[in-house]
Amino acid sequence: MTNSAERALETFSVPTNLKLALLWTSLMFLYIYNDYFELYSRGKIASMAAGRIGPFEANGRAMVIFSILLAIPALMIFMSAVLPPLVNRWMNVTLGLLYTVVEALTLIGSRLSYQVVVSMEIVVTLLIIWFAMRWPRLPAPA
DSSP, X not given: OOOGGGSOOOOOOOOHHHHHHHHHXXXXXXXXXXXXXXXXXXTHHHHHHTTEETTEEOOHHHHHHHHHHHHHHXXXXXXXXXXXXXXHHHHXXXXXXXXXXXXXXXXXXXXXXXXXXXXXXXXXXXXXXXXXXXOOOOOOOO
């Protein structure tokens, strides 16, 4: 009888497109929870009621831009799972870079608790870029 320490755990290789979809899902959860907990910061609700989104006025144009910025990662969950590999790879690299920059900009002037989660978001977007760039290639035909 073998003891449990000698038995190897089962594993499988996760396809790159699934890794990317899971990373975008993680990013969305980080966004949602960070924004939710930010509502508890002093003056945040009053600022929102006054029509402000951070340093920006919450006018129609700004709301469309912010809506698009938040919709893209949500859509990338599905898109990463179904797009053809080459398109998938470059969309993930491009959007991963874009969102890394956007996240870095939100660090400026934010509270430490917010910065901690944004730092995790940056790690996730860098992992998206990393996995997309290292997408395995098929073996050359014989």
